[in-house]
Amino acid sequence: xxxxxxxxxxxxxxxxxxxxxxxxxxxxxxxxxxxxxxxxxxxxxxxxxxxxxxxxxxxxxxxxxxxxxxxxxxxxxxxxxxxxxxxxxxxxxxxxxxxxxxxxxxxxxxxxxxxxxxxxxxxxxxxxxxxxxxxxxxxxxxxxxxxxxxxxxxxxxxxxxxxxxxxxxxxxxxxxxxxxxxxxxxxxxxxxxxxxxxxxxxxxxxxxxxxxxxxxxxxxxxxxxxxxxxxxxx
Amino acid sequence: xxxxxxxxxxxxxxxxxxxxxxxxxxxxxxxxxxxxxxxxxxxxxxxxxxxxxxxxxxxxxxxxxxxxxxxxxxxxxxxxxxxxxxxxxxxxxxxxxxxxxxxxxxxxxxxxxxxxxxxxxxxxxxxxxxxxxxxxxxxxxxxxxxxxxxxxxxxxxxxxxxxxxxxxxxxxxxxxxxxxxxxxxxxxxxxxxxxxxxxxxxxxxxxxxxxxxxxxxxxxxxxxxxxxxxxxxxxxxxxxxxxxxxxxxxxxxxxxxx
Numbered sequence: 001x002x003x004x005x006x007x008x009x010x011x012x013x014x015x016x017x018x019x020x021x022x023x024x025x026x027x028x029x030x031x032x033x034x035x036x037x038x039x040x041x042x043x044x045x046x047x048x049x050x051x052x053x054x055x056x057x058x059x060x061x062x063x064x065x066x067x068x069x070x071x072x073x074x075x076x077x078x079x080x081x082x083x084x085x086x087x088x089x090x091x092x093x094x095x096x097x098x099x100x101x102x103x104x105x106x107x108x109x110x111x112x113x114x115x116x117x118x119x120x121x122x123x124x125x126x127x128x129x130x131x132x133x134x135x136x137x138x139x140x141x142x143x144x145x146x147x148x149x150x151x152x153x154x155x156x157x158x159x160x161x162x163x164x165x166x167x168x169x170x171x172x173x174x175x176x177x178x179x180x181x182x183x184x185x186x187x188x189x190x191x192x193x194x195x196x197x198x199x200x201x202x203x204x205x206x207x208x209x210x211x212x213x214x215x216x217x218x219x220x221x222x223x224x225x226x227x228x229x230x231x232x233x234x
Numbered sequence: 235x236x237x238x239x240x241x242x243x244x245x246x247x248x249x250x251x252x253x254x255x256x257x258x259x260x261x262x263x264x265x266x267x268x269x270x271x272x273x274x275x276x277x278x279x280x281x282x283x284x285x286x287x288x289x290x291x292x293x294x295x296x297x298x299x300x301x302x303x304x305x306x307x308x309x310x311x312x313x314x315x316x317x318x319x320x321x322x323x324x325x326x327x328x329x330x331x332x333x334x335x336x337x338x339x340x341x342x343x344x345x346x347x348x349x350x351x352x353x354x355x356x357x358x359x360x361x362x363x364x365x366x367x368x369x370x371x372x373x374x375x376x377x378x379x380x381x382x383x384x385x386x387x388x389x390x391x392x393x394x395x396x397x398x399x400x401x402x403x404x405x406x407x408x409x410x411x412x413x414x415x416x417x418x419x420x421x422x423x424x425x426x427x428x429x430x431x432x433x434x435x436x437x438x439x440x441x442x443x444x445x446x447x448x449x450x451x452x453x454x455x456x457x458x459x460x461x462x463x464x465x466x467x468x469x470x471x472x473x474x475x476x477x478x479x480x481x482x483x484x485x486x487x488x489x490x491x492x
Contacts, residue, residue, distance in 0.1 A: 022268030024396055025310070026389045027362075032369045033385060036378075046376065053373040058477045060366060061467055071474050105481045108474055129271035132278060134300070140292060143299045144285035147269075147278050154268045191488030195481055197448060200441040201456040202473045203370065205463030207438060210363050211431035219428050223435030224442075231443040 005042070005086075010167035012037060013078045017162020020074050021118075022155050031055035031077035031107070038078055044085035047096055051081045051103040054196060057203025058108065060210075072114030075165040080107020082170055083177045093181065101192035102181055104199070106173045114165050125157050251287055251325060256318065256404055258286040260397040263314045275307035283317050291324045298324065301335055308346040309353020311395040316345055318403025319410045326407070345411055352414065356423055361391065364430035367437050374440060 012034075020029035027033055035052025039045035055077050062070040084103030093099060134146055184192070211220050266279035281299045284291075288298045308316060320338055327333040365388040372380030403410055445456035463473055 018268075022265050024264045024392055025267075025357075025362075026392060027365060027369075027385055030366060030369075032366070032373055032381070036381065045378075049373055049376065053370055056366060056370055056373075058474055060363065060370075061473045069472075071472075101481075105478065108478050108481075112474060112478065126271050129269065129278065130273035132271075132274075134303075136300075138297070138300070140285070140288040140297045140299045143281070143297065144288065147282045147285070147299075150278060151265075151269055151282060155265065158268065187489045188485045191485035192481075194452075194488060195484035197444070197452065198456055198459055198480070198484070199477060200444070201459040202463050202477060204438045204441045205460045205467060206473065207363070207367060207434040208460070208464055209467045210359070211427070211434045213427075215424070216427055216431040219431035220435045220438075223432040224439045225435075227436040227439030228443060231439060 006167055006170055008041060009038065009078060009082050009170060010163040012041065013075055013166030014159035014163030016074045016078065017072075017165075018155055018159040020162075021158045029074050031059060031073055031080075034074060034077040035081035038081040039085050042082060042085035042089060044088050047088055047100055047103075048081040048085045050100045051084050051107060052077055054100070054104040054199045055080060055107050055111070057200050057206075059111070060203050061206035069119070070115060071108075071111035072118045072162075072165065073111060074162055075114035075169060076107040076109075076111025078166050079110040079169045079173050080104055083107070083173045086174060087177055087181065091178070091181075095181070095189060097193045097196060098181060098184070098189045099177075101196040102177045104196060105192075106177055110165075110169045110173060114169070117165060118161060121157075121161050125154060129154060250290055251321060251404075253401075255287050255290070256321070256400045257397065259283050259317060259321065260314055260400040262286065263310075263317060263400065264396055266310050266313060274303070274305050276310070276313060277303050277306045280306045280313075280317065283314075284321070287321055291321070291328055293328055301339075302342075304339065304342075306342065306346060308350045309357060311357050311392060312349040312353035312399065313346075314396055314399030315403035315406075315410060316342060316349065318400040318405075319345070319407055320403075321400075322404045322407040341408065341411075345414075348414060352419055352423075356419075356426065357392075360423060360426040360430050361388070364426065364433055367430065367433045371433070371437055371440065 016029040016034050016037075019026065023029075028037075031052045032049070032055075033052070035048045035055065036045060039048025039052075042048065055073070059071065059073055059076075062073075080103045082103075083106045084099045087093065087099050087102070088096065129150060132147075132150060134143055138146070208220070262283045262285070263279070266276055266283065269278040269282065270276055271278070281302045284299060284302055292298050302320070306313075320342060323333050323338045323341055327335070327338070365384055368384045369381055372378075372384060406413060441456070441460075442453065445453040463476065466476060467473065
């Protein structure tokens with residue numbers, strides 16, 4: 001891994017963080033898309049997408065609802081996908097599922113840690129914005145400029161936190177994953193594979209929780225059964 | 235107001251606010267969450283959005299922006315409609331119609347809470363899970379075209395609300411309250427939730443089928459984990475942490491079984 005790649009991935013993390021917390025929420029910051037972007041940058045789109053899908057399925061239950069304490073999905077997905085993609089590219093290891101499982105685990109851990117960092121640093125940003133108190137005699141033009149200053153401060157803050165998180169976590173995550181995948185034997189490879197294959201169950205649970213309401217149950221159950229029949233036939 | 239009148243109104247109102255002005259307001263509302271803060275929530279973003287039209291709506295040196303620095307909290311996809319409505323009311327006030335600053339504030343406060351709840355229900359409770367579920371399905375089958383199409387469709391809806399909402403709110407003014415009082419929104423929400431539930435069911439089926447294809451024990455284990463996860467979610471326990479805990483656990487279990 002070159003320093004240039006860390007910088008590029010950190011910049012991507014910064015841009016996606018700004019989109020996630022300050023943009024129009026166009027889903028680009030969601031793991032499934034951010035991991036794909038990382039994969040395309042590193043040249044390993046399919047394994048990176050596998051990491052993104054696994055993370056998305058786990059984090060489906062942590063959509064940014066009001067007051068929700070969610071993990072930092074951007075740093076988690078960027079670091080997780082980059083770890084898998086870079087490991088596969090650099091080591092040439094053929095155990096793709098193990099690499100994807102390791103990247104996913106790393107992504108989940110970074111996401112949790114990143115969530116704590118983002119919540120803590122955001123308190124400072126919030127205090128700065130809450131202290132906005134312009135002079136009473138300020139005209140609209142002056143006020144607009146002052147608000148613009150706060151806007152750029154906040155946008156840069158979100159991007160900087162995201163970029164620093166990725167830049168700090170990626171080398172550590174990569175070194176840890178390299179060591180871990182270098183020492184595991186076949187039983188642990190099988191364990192990691194089982195874990196990765198079981199993760200979608202958490203996504204299925206999140207979906208069930210989201211849509212299982214009295215008037216929606218019939219759609220949920222019917223489509224599950226219909227799709228199962230179609231898959232069975234196909 | 236008939237359709238033709240409304241179009242003329244959007245093209246050029248009494249204060250000279252044109253389509254381009256409203257587009258600039260909408261553009262500034264795209265990153266409105268950047269200015270979200272605990273004290274005033276989206277108050278700064280609201281004032282920032284009004285900046286391009288402030289000079290056209292001010293009278294007697296009365297600063298429009300400072301009047302709109304009060305607490306404001308709404309779903310970011312529905313907030314543009316309120317901003318459009320406020321511009322319309324401010325313009326009516328400028329044209330000499332009986333609209334007091336207190337009325338504009340009343341409009342803002344009375345409509346923001348219901349629209350916040352409706353927007354959260356529609357976007358965070360139905361549309362986003364639907365789009366992400368579709369994206370997951372496409373990702374499982376590695377359909378890059380499907381992924382891009384889902385992203386484009388979702389963004390088309392969101393950007394229509396964010397940019398088109400300003401025009402809609404401006405054209406409606408006070409009538410905006412009536413639009414959301416009727417059954418139309420509930421019907422729309424019901425349709426999106428039904429589609430979401432159907433796509434969600436399809437993803438659940440794909441997950442179960444993949445477990446079954448792997449082995450019977452995997453199907454049993456997956457179903458048990460999903461059932462346990464539903465219980466954990468109801469107890470507000472983070473599935474992300476559960477997944478992290480399961481990683482070393484699965485390795486230990488595999489070692490013991492071998």
